[in-house]
Amino acid sequence: MAIPLTTDPTLDLTACDREPIHIPGAIQPHGLLLIAEADGEHRVIAGAGDLEARLAPDWLGSPLAALVGQDVDAALRTTTGPAAVTPLSVAGIEERFVATLHRAGDRLLVELEPMVDEPRTATAMLAWLDGAATTFERAADKQTLYDRAAVAFRTLTGFDRVMIYRFLDDDAGSVVAEDRDPALGSFRNHHFPASDIPKQARALYIRNRTRTIPRIDYTPAPLRPAGFVDCDLSDVALRHVSPIHLQYLRNMGVGASASISIVKDGLLWGLVACHHNTPRLLPPDVRSAAATLASGLARQIRAKEEAAAYRERLALRAAEDSVVPRLNSEEPLRQAVVAVKDELCAMLDADGFAMVAGDQVESVGRCPDASTLIAIARWVRSRGSDPVATHELSTLLPEAGRHLGLASGLLALPLYEENATLLWLRAETVETIEWAGNPHKSVQLTPGETLTPRASFASFSETVRGRSRRWTQEEVEAAHRLRRRFHEARQNLQVRILNRELNRTLAEKDALLAQKDVLMKEVNHRVQNSLQLVASFLRLQAKAAGGIVADQLAEAQARLAAVALVHRRLYRDDQVESVDLSRYIDELVADMRVSLGDEWGRHIRLDLAPILVPTDRAVNIGLILTELVINATKYAYPGGSGPIAIALEQHSAKLRLIVADDGRGKGNGEGFGSRMMEAMVQRLNGDIEFGDNHPGLRAIMTAPIAES
Missing domain, CATH: 3.30.565.10 (Histidine kinase-like ATPase, C-terminal domain)
Structure with missing residues (x-):
């Protein structure tokens, strides 16, 4: 855990958020720190710790390579990240150290930590990590994964208590798994307020994945010469810890502490928090293995979350596929929804479901009275056309506070059709949260006093009301899809109705065309008969007349033929x-x-x-x-x-x-x-x-x- 703050509203609770913990000006005394120039011979310009007694009396101004016995430039060339652990140990006056090299702008920082007597071989460590990763993969669910992770990290670190600490949506934390010495009390399922870990500490947890405090009661070793107090030690594991955090750990009765970040998709998902009753060192090789194991844990958490989300999406899709065909009927929207209201209620695991269209209400399950449902629907539509999803409706709509037992959670869909709104309701789930100490206890400060961490971590129970079960992201997405499919079903219905009207119009047109054909046939028949009769008279007259008159009558016959041809064309063509x-x-x-x-x-x-x-x-x-x-x-x-x-x-x-x-x-x-x-x-x-x-x-x- 980190730095706790009081929640007294009369105090400036951002003080710890502004504490410059990345430039403490000192380190923990179990190790040494050298600060050298980044160019040239990398001469040492500052340091911290008992360098004269443990490394070299004349360390200041000496070339870094001479002090650590390493080719510093070669180490820098092989470094792919912000730090590199050298493959060989560094010899001190009476002990050996493990060196860690950091780049920091125009400076090089070298941490020297005492080497344990019998470090694990790389082969043994890799074999152990492979076995631990296999147990993670075989976990049936997330809780089993958390429990196995707590056991694995305790085996690796040897600490008395190891907790898997997860950050919640409101930045508070919860201990989801724990492995501990049976003599210790349990923090499993206990919550810790968001103020326990300031913002700048969370940022460092992502940048620096492992942190250790081998001894809580220590005297910090300052940087020297004194002009280097502002040196950025963000990547230094030996960095001096905030005094408030140290007091916090003392209040918990902890002798040594370590934490390993669980970073999922670039975000801080949680921590592996390790506590020991007595001083305990966590060497660099073990910290490196712990960081690797935490990365594997984060991947398994993501895989199991994605698998659970996939199963939920499949179930929701199946429910949609059983509901939507009923919506494609030609009955009015209200009747279509009433026909599937039970299925819609069960689909999103709601306690009640209602459709509100104007002043008409259709409901099923546990719902408030009709007037309350109408008021909720009007409030939803007043917010716009976007769906509403909340597990604390009373915080958004105070009037709903009178119906917590029926409508603490709401998922609402304003539909495009008939001014209708679909409401899924969830009842209140009274939740008892176990806190490690009272997070609401005020701290009374007298003039001249400074803010100190809370001293009590005794279990404190708090009953939370006015909340329902949360709507999952998959349920909210399913609601969005359902609204689209509602809209498509209504559009398809309109298309079917228009198609029927069009088919009826086409049938009427075909009937009229058939009547036209009969009429045109009759007209053509009569006109052709009349023209033929006139042409016959002209022919007979031409035979009888002879000469010029006969020629004129022949011309008249030709003119009649032109008129007759038009009528024949009218009869044959559709385009009259x-x-x-x-x-x-x-x-x-x-x-x-x-x-x-x-x-x-x-x-x-x-x-x-x-x-x-x-x-x-x-x-x-x-x-x-x-x-x-x-x-x-x-x-x-x-x-x-x-x-x-x-x-x-x-x-x-x-x-x-x-x-x-x-x-x-x-x-x-x-x-x-x-x-x-x-x-x-x-x-x-x-x-x-x-x-x-x-x-x-x-x-x-x-x-x-x-x-x-």
Whole structure:
């Protein structure tokens, strides 16, 4: 353990947090310290301890290599970390030392600690560490791991008491395992306040993984010459310990102390705290082995925590998979949640569950009354859309203090739909905490007195109320996933409803299209019959009339064919509002080839670009084309046949219809057909031009594709 502080609010409790423990200006007297220049011959410029009697009378100013009998530069080259333990011992005047070399800016620090008579060989130490690591790996759970670790560290260090001390969320500490001399009292499961270990001490525990105090009652050996009192000794194991901490240990009845940091993922998880009733040395090789063992312990703690979290995630996933399919039903959200409320309550190990939507409440299990649940839900939504998870609801919502037996813990999910909130509730768990001494006892100071550590470590029981079991990180993550899956289920429901509406609309469209087909078929049938009847009358009249009248009646038949073709296209196409003009002209010309005969049919050439035009404009264009072709057959080649070229082009939003021949280059523009054609062109808001085709006549009709 480290430095305890009183919790009296009238005192400045940050005094120990500001104590410069990394520059104590002295070391513990069981070892020696040399401070040398980092460059050149590494001459010693300061030191601490009984250097004259134990190492060399003329140590000050001597080269470091001469004092330690080592190649200092070689040791520095092989050093990969902030310190290096030399492989050979250092000879003193009447004893041998183990040297530890540190870099500290522009200085070198060398610790010299007495060597034990029979140190363990490296082979024996490695074999022992391997066996201890194996026992850690085989531990079935975390508590078994902690218990085995306490036994292993006591075997390694030989201390009377070894405790596995874990830091809690509020920075207080708890002894989770202990191995001790049966004659000693137990601190197992006892708590120690967060103030027992100041902030700067915690930082040093991460930087310097092992610390030892072989004798509590010692007189510190100051650095000399006196100008080196501000030297940073953060990495020095011999560093003088705070007087407050030493008094703390005396109050506990401890004769010697050691601590080994348990650092997990770069954070201080806890300590291996060692106490001995009498003075006891912890040599550097044992400290190094203890640090290695603590690293293995940290890895096993992480592995078992991850395994437990993985099992919990699997169980929560399985519970989700059984609940979510029920949410995909098409019933309202409230009914869907009511159907699975028991499963939702059990999923997060809650004592009660409720869904609050406005003033409507559905609950199961142990829950407060409806008005309280509505008030909690409104408070949750007032905090925003994020979930709320707390095991001390009354500290956030004082009104909940009246319902500690039902709602001390809360996990709440504001849903996006129907202004609903899901509440998981946990009842109060009355907890009795065993403290090593009363952490709340005030210290009354009189003027001139200094702050001292608490003197009593007798077991003190404290009953804590207003808290429930904590929500695990996995449970909170499961709640986040559940909200997403709720939202997805509601969205999927909306998609299914929209799909049904779309399918119904499509079915109605198909029915209307079928009716349209029947209607168009009937209309086409009647129109075609009527046009055929008129064409038959014209044919009969042409036979009877002969001469010019017969030719005019033949032209009328061609015009009727153009109209009839439009109706046939309307019947065949799904798109009744528009017509592919190129296909329409191609079919119209095919009919004209039949009516004009093979002699003309083989001379007609087509070059058509696909253009989609409204149906009514296609009728007018078809009549214009028919008239232009009839004029070419009548006037271009008197008494014979010749080439006729028909082209269809698109230029931006306009189309051009071109009919050209290679004949004599003129036509009759005074007949009925010409007047009808001019009327059609005007209806299209277009214009028509006639020019020389060299030889022949070239007619170009230009009009907008769509009516403007």
